[in-house]
Amino acid sequence: MAYSKTFLEQVETAMKQSFSGWNFEQLRGRVKEDELDWSYREWVKESLKQRTVLDMGTGGGEFLSSCAPFRGKVYATEGYEPNVEMAQKALAPFGVSVRYIEDDDNLPFSDEAFDSIINRHESYSEQELARILKPGGTFITQQAGGDDCKEINEALSLPLNTEFAEWKLEVAVDRLVAHGFSVEAKRKAFPKQRFFDIGALIYYLRAIPWQAPGFSVERHLPQLDHISQEIKKNGYFETTQHRFILKARK
Template sequence: MKRDELFLEELKEMDEEFSGWDFSYVSGTGRIQSGALSWSYGSKVRRLMRNTEAMLDMGTGGGEFLSQLRPLPDYTAATEGYEPNLPVAKNRLEPLGVKIVQINEDDKLPFEDNRFDLIVNKHESFDPSEVKRVLKPGGTFLTQQVGGLDCLQINEALHAKENQYKDWNLTEAMNGLKAQEFKVVTIREDYPVQRFFDIGALVYYLKAIPWQVPDFNLEDYQDELYSINEIIKDRGYFEVRQHRFLIQAER
């Protein structure tokens, strides 16, 4: 199959290194655009932070989100399991007084019992029993999760295996929390559109989120990428559906 020069140039361009959890390289220029959710995770976190003395941000990434919540509670900690993100998070958050902790297992949080008034979690896995242990009685756990049907159309277009987390959904998450006697206060679920306006942006996305297509590489998927590129040339974008759900629960 003949490859046009622009297609090959865009693939080559995506050797750009990805660090932290900042997609501004492609999203800031509009190369990837996502539809709005019916809730604002940031607004909910800010409201819950009022009168909070101790807060934990689970899976802080490079600290991009947490750093924008200033002023932070007197004691604020953050966990991160992806090693390349740790120096990025430390550089951004330690000057703000945030304690950064590397974790390898969700069921082993290095904090004492009943330590936090508020635990927030955006797109990070969690163990309900461990969240309960480190959360004070009456404390709040707020999580926004990526559901197992997220961007399924990418896998279909690439003829790749399904997302390894395909069975993760709102019901599973709620059942886990209720089994630990959490009171579920709020639930929401959305499937917003996400569009990729050039093939390079899609490649960048897949490199940054390796669990979407774990065996992704340019050589093995070049034919499928070329087909997606033809869709983009014809329609102007390649469209998929995200899967997001939100749970607010109290201990």
């Protein structure tokens, strides 16, 4: 199959771009997301004022550092090893201790260590949450649901990630309640997301490989070219995000 020079140049450029932390700065102006009808920052701001706080999945510490200074002692976890050093450098000036974790079921904290735990798009074990939260402590999480950007998978002829396919607000609530939590607030949304060039989509998929397991640029060049043609025709490739947020108390 013959591909246009422009298409191949965009693919090559995307393959050379590196990704680190949880920073999508290179997609600024190339991807547009509808705003959620809630603010994660507003949901967690009171939690960050507690005596002991844990931020799960801090990435490179981008969000947490933007919330400093803190009133109490703050800890953070990160499961992607290359991000840990970045997070430590970003958060050390604010007294935040960053821990590398490999297992959600075995967190390096003592029983009833935290007054509050916040979590944005990070996996978690309900049993461990119940163990490390103090009685009356709060857990706030914003998650990407199992139907997130399913149009990408459809366009690439790839199935949704089976590990997350059934993940949704109702399931998250049921699991927390089963572990002794009471859910005080919850919301879900399906905002639109648009990609304005094929390189942006490739960069996105390389940054979050769990979106489309089995994807490779070389193997999926025909599908990527088809998406690129759609972008050329319509001005964008549109997907639907799946988001939910909840606040639970132990």
